[in-house]
Amino acid sequence: MDTLKLTLPDGSEKQVTAGTTGLDIAMSISPRLADAAVAVVIDGKQWDLKRALPGSGAFRILTAKDAESLEIVRHSSAHLMAQAIVQLFPGTKLAIGPVIENGFYYDIDSPHKFTPDDFAAIEAKMTELAGQKLSIDRTDIKRLEAIEKWGVQAEPYKVEMMQEWTDETVSYYTQGDFFDLCRGPHVPHTGFLKFVKLLSVAGAYWRGDEKRPMLQRIYATAFHDKKALEAHVTALEEAKKRDHRVIGRKLELFHLQDDMPGMVFWHPQGWALYRALQTYVREKIEAAGYVEVNTPSVASKVLWEKSGHWDKYQDNMFVTESEKRIYAIKPMNCPGHIQIFNQGLRSYRELPLRMAEFGSCVRNEPSGTLHGIMRVRAFVQDDAHIFCTPEQIGQEVADFCKLLKEMYADFGFNEVIVKFSTRPEKRVGTDESWDRVEKALADACEFAGLVTELNPGEGAFYGPKLEFTLKDCLGRHWQCGTIQVDPNLPERLGAQYVGEDGARHTPIMLHRAILGSLERFIGILIENYAGAFPVWLSPVQATILPVSEKFLDAARATASALRKAGLRVTVDEQNQKLGYKIREAEGQRLPFILVVGEKEAASGTVSVRQRGAGDLGAKTIGEFVEFVAGEVAAKR
């Protein structure tokens, strides 16, 4: 009889006969371990507890203590949710139910229209099924038999998937009278699935294809224990409190209105923040050798035809007409920048030419995609186009990446993910040119020492791109920066320079943005800081509170002195007690609150209260200005 050789985590070796299961081994160690075991890992592969081990190798038993066991619990929870839904709502057809970050979902097709009101009943049914500790068992079956077993009528989605597979056998898992096609592994019984919460219901196209049927997707999450589940729910509530739309209103940063969807009205406070951000970007790019320009918002159809936008991007453009000529509002700044490049004869000596613009763009985005100020129709990009030679791409991409990381770090974003997107189906330019440019960008990444994830087919219609995703303090991902290599547009719009050889050449154009859109980036900042902006960005850096109306003039004089020193300050002129005004200013999450009363007015000082630190005592105006300058310089 065959024996398997297992290496346990402590390094010891164990010989077992073929056919032994993980559960057998757990049991031989201790019955308590056997009870707690979720699954095992054999030779790096997760494996059902009750399934005969497939071979020799490193062996581990997964319990709730192992992070990877949570995925298995969630995967099994998806099955349990499906079981509950099918029992409660007969006629429901199942599509897919994968594990995702922080939970899982199941896509279903049902005559019942699910709403959050159904969640309690589904959760109750799941709890009931979990309480029954139904054994979860795997069965292998010939794929063609499985197609019969499921049947096109009953489960068209499962059948469609199986028809596309090429494996000879597939597997399914049974719990009670429910079974579901699945690769596994799963927990041994439903008793592991007691801490589940349904979160939301949403539409989702079958296989993500907008031409296929719309299914109902139920999002949910599951944990090993009640405490972890509750902590997650609390975290979701915290994230909700950071919603930029809620904070934006509370801090009077901006508003949106129904009759002009996707357009932001910046209020004085929000605009101060916007300008602080813009000033920062300006300083950074000027130091990095960029020149700033500004180009018209509306351009003739003729230009968009030449650039290719009319063909490839028309659906997203607002088009208008005047005196029988057709115009479109610019959705991008690149054609405009080439118009500036094309004025006069350019020399290779001018390259690389880094042309920046806070480019105001308008894109007619589908209504369903709009979201607060994160996704709007009118926005400003911290855009720039670098005109360079093919040889300069590597250095320019490397310099750009350095600048980007430096700037993200100033906001406390230290983790950046880079994606490499290659040629899409809808594109301009020859395959040879795409080959060349994709290689140039790949080489540039290597030169810059970037680790990239490949994103095939996701490039812009004119060229391949890198996309930079930052992680905020809640661990959420935001794609912001991008750099795109474009040999096509300069060619189409006739950009040329005179080379060292005296001949005319077409430059390469690098489209690049670091923050992406200022609107979106501010949305991210609001949520990242929960409205408590660092002093250097804060719309109001300090507010001055007179102890009573008698000291209003002294407060105003202080404000005027601080404004002269370049600080953004306000005076709280409300006829209220000090405690009330402090409470309100704290609610606005301002970095500094300055109290001016009899003592301060007489000595030319302010009593400083710093956000998070409390009362710092009295400082002269000069001392305070210096203190703030230090905080600003440190980007605190």
Added chain:
RNA sequence: GCCCAGUUAGCUCAGUGGUAGAGCACUCCCUUGGUAAGGGAGAGGUCCCGGGUUCGAGUCCCGGACUGGGCUCCA
């Protein structure tokens, strides 16, 4: 654009076919204050828009707009 759900005072939200409500904010008056809510009075509504059912619609039905959660798309 697609699926589902929402839309009531400036904001957050109650209101199951019969006289539109609360808290906060706002205005005025009193109070003139020392580190997270002083007191009183008042004003504020096309119940998203348009149709329909009904003696009667914020409430039920249909259509539309917008918002939200997602999907597709995307900065």
